[in-house]
Amino acid sequence: MMNGHPQFDEAFDLYALGALDAQERGEMESHVKQCRQCAEKLAEARQRIAVVALSVPEVRPPEQIKKRLMDRVHSETQAAATGARRRHDDVAAPAKGTAGVFDFFRRPSLAWSFAACAALLAVVFAVRSSHLQQQLSQQQQQLASLQDSAAHDRLVSGLLTGNDTQRVLLTEAQGPSHPEGRVYYHPSRGLLFYANNLPALPAGRAYELWVIPAQGAPIPAGTFQPNARGEGSVILPALPSGVTAKAFAVTLEPAGGVPLPTGPKVLVGAPA
Amino acid sequence: MAGSIQAFEQESDSSLAARVARQDESALAALYDRHSTALYSLLRRILRDESACEEVLQDVFLHLWRNAARFDQERGALRGWLLVMARNRAISHLRKRTLGEPDDVELYAVSSDPRQDTVVVQNDLVARVRGVMSQLPGEQGSLFEMAYFEGMTHSEIAERTGQPLGTVKTRLRTALTSLRRAFE
Numbered sequence: 001m002m003n004g005h006p007q008f009d010e011a012f013d014l015y016a017l018g019a020l021d022a023q024e025r026g027e028m029e030s031h032v033k034q035c036r037q038c039a040e041k042l043a044e045a046r047q048r049i050a051v052v053a054l055s056v057p058e059v060r061p062p063e064q065i066k067k068r069l070m071d072r073v074h075s076e077t078q079a080a081a082t083g084a085r086r087r088h089d090d091v092a093a094p095a096k097g098t099a100g101v102f103d104f105f106r107r108p109s110l111a112w113s114f115a116a117c118a119a120l121l122a123v124v125f126a127v128r129s130s131h132l133q134q135q136l137s138q139q140q141q142q143l144a145s146l147q148d149s150a151a152h153d154r155l156v157s158g159l160l161t162g163n164d165t166q167r168v169l170l171t172e173a174q175g176p177s178h179p180e181g182r183v184y185y186h187p188s189r190g191l192l193f194y195a196n197n198l199p200a201l202p203a204g205r206a207y208e209l210w211v212i213p214a215q216g217a218p219i220p221a222g223t224f225q226p227n228a229r230g231e232g233s234v235i236l237p238a239l240p241s242g243v244t245a246k247a248f249a250v251t252l253e254p255a256g257g258v259p260l261p262t263g264p265k266v267l268v269g270a271p272a
Numbered sequence: 273m274a275g276s277i278q279a280f281e282q283e284s285d286s287s288l289a290a291r292v293a294r295q296d297e298s299a300l301a302a303l304y305d306r307h308s309t310a311l312y313s314l315l316r317r318i319l320r321d322e323s324a325c326e327e328v329l330q331d332v333f334l335h336l337w338r339n340a341a342r343f344d345q346e347r348g349a350l351r352g353w354l355l356v357m358a359r360n361r362a363i364s365h366l367r368k369r370t371l372g373e374p375d376d377v378e379l380y381a382v383s384s385d386p387r388q389d390t391v392v393v394q395n396d397l398v399a400r401v402r403g404v405m406s407q408l409p410g411e412q413g414s415l416f417e418m419a420y421f422e423g424m425t426h427s428e429i430a431e432r433t434g435q436p437l438g439t440v441k442t443r444l445r446t447a448l449t450s451l452r453r454a455f456e
Contacts (some may be wrong), residue, residue, distance in 0.1 A: 013448040018363065019419040021427050048455055050352040052420060053314040053359060055402040061312035061329060066304055069330045072338050073297055080295075122330055133405060203356075206341070255293075255340045 004031045005038060012038070012045035038260075132166065155236060159184045159192055168248055170195070170269035179230070181267045183248045185211070188241050191221055193234040195250065198226040206255045207266060209234050212247035219243065223257040246270060285350040292340035300337055307351055308333075311358045318362040318421050328361045379394030400454040412447040415440060 006012065006028065014020050015028045032039040128145040159165050170181035181195035193209055201207065206223040213219060220236035252263040283302065292297030311332060315325040332354055336343075343350060408416060418424045419431070426444065430437040 008445065010452070013452065017413045017419050017444075017448070018423050019426050019429075019444055021425050044278070046356055047349065047352045048451060049420075050355040050359075051397060051401050051455075052405070052451065053355045054310055054398045055405050056313045056317045058309055059313045060309050061325075065312075065329060066308065067433045068326075069333055070297065070301060072330065072334065073300060073341050076337070077295055077297065119337050124384065204286075223342075259275065 004035065006031075009041065012042045013048060015042060018044040053104070084129065109272040124129045155190055156192065159186055159189050162186060162189065166238070166271045168269045168271050170248055170250065170267035172195065179267060180272060181248075181250060181269070185245055185248070185271075187243055187245070190236045191234070191239060192236065193221070193248075194231070195226070195233070196229070196231045198230040198232055198266070200230070201252070204255050205252055205263075206257060207232060207250050208253040208257050208261070208263075209237070210249045210251065210261055211243060211245050212241060212249060214244045218249070218261055220257060220259060221248075223253065286401045289340045289343045289350055292337060293343075300333065303336065303350070304333055307354050310351065311354055314355065315362050318359065318366060324362075324365055328358060328365060331361055359420075367423050397454070403452065404450050404454045408447050408450060412443045412450075415443050416447045419444060425444075432433055 011020075011024075011028065015025060020028065028042070032042050164186060166183070166185045168183040168185065170183060171179075179195060179197040179199070181193060184192040191211070195207075198207065206225055208223045209221040210218040211221050219239060221239060223232040224232040224234050226232040247268060249261070249265050249269075250267040251261045251265050253261070285303065285306070288299045288303050288306075292303065308329065312325060312329055315328050319325050319328070334356065335357060343353065405413070405416075415429055415433070418429050424432070424442050426437060429435075429444075430440045433440070435443075
């Protein structure tokens, strides 16, 4: 590659084809992370390569594959519904003295007490176990990728209780402050985010969380969809390490998320 | 019932994907009916094993079921995403390694080309691609097939065929130049 850009446009097709050897593939991946134009060319190449698949003579799949697929899907749906009912029962009748995490956010004057952190931890762990919950599918993927569950729990715990963790209240960018979010952020340990009172999303849209670094462009920190009660969360998103944050924000974006914010700010907040 | 099936057939992929994101099983069934033949045909070509084909086909649609909320029609065609997933997973299965080409919808996203949205244009495009593939000179065609259907890299193809690495690279690049012309 010359100056990072591939020497030939066919290099994008070769990458999509999977024909590049490891070093060339690594160079391409590094470059497209920084070059939007080349990222677009690569995506176009992926579509070209995909269409080649349609040149294969057609063979209809046996009918029983569809039946087995739909049986599996139906089983997942049933399991998720059962889990959701259990969670609803748990939330509807909390133990005396233990407020839900989202009630916690509704009390602006509440200190960062140990009890509150414990309540948060309980909910975080409950959320982590809710693998079939639709609105947490993104977190589900992130969590599934963490092979060491105990290490993950320690990360969450450390972030919530660490003296050097930044705790930032995010409020509505404009208008009266009804939606609220809380960020727990440490440059090397990661980020936790919870919000409540979020408006329902239009079709095809998602909320996207951003870390605004002291220097440089906003860093995407995950998309999320609020549940029926307007509550949403992002837990330990993939972020570059060592970034000093000067602010955090939530914007309204296309459902798949975007590399840079394009939509209106819903929540913003800066460390004290 | 027939009316509802007809309604699904007229419904766009985007709309069906939105229904799938809301856990509508009938929408997933409609997308399966629409795209499973293309995916299964590709899987049969790569894997040549019935049980492996079923495993990967189910895996692709389960991934769609669990991740449809992340799909945005404005940033790429659903069929393309499904085909990329199917090919990547089939080759991973075949080679017992990842292709090095992620199938995440984010990375696949591209500004949609509305010219590719109609059935007529799609059919025309596929016909042109088939034409290009069938007219590739013998050596170029077989190298391309090793890369496409077996997931082989330049070096692996050179090693298998005994051709110099530079020759393999040139021939594959020339084949891809021909392919790109089908999209112009």
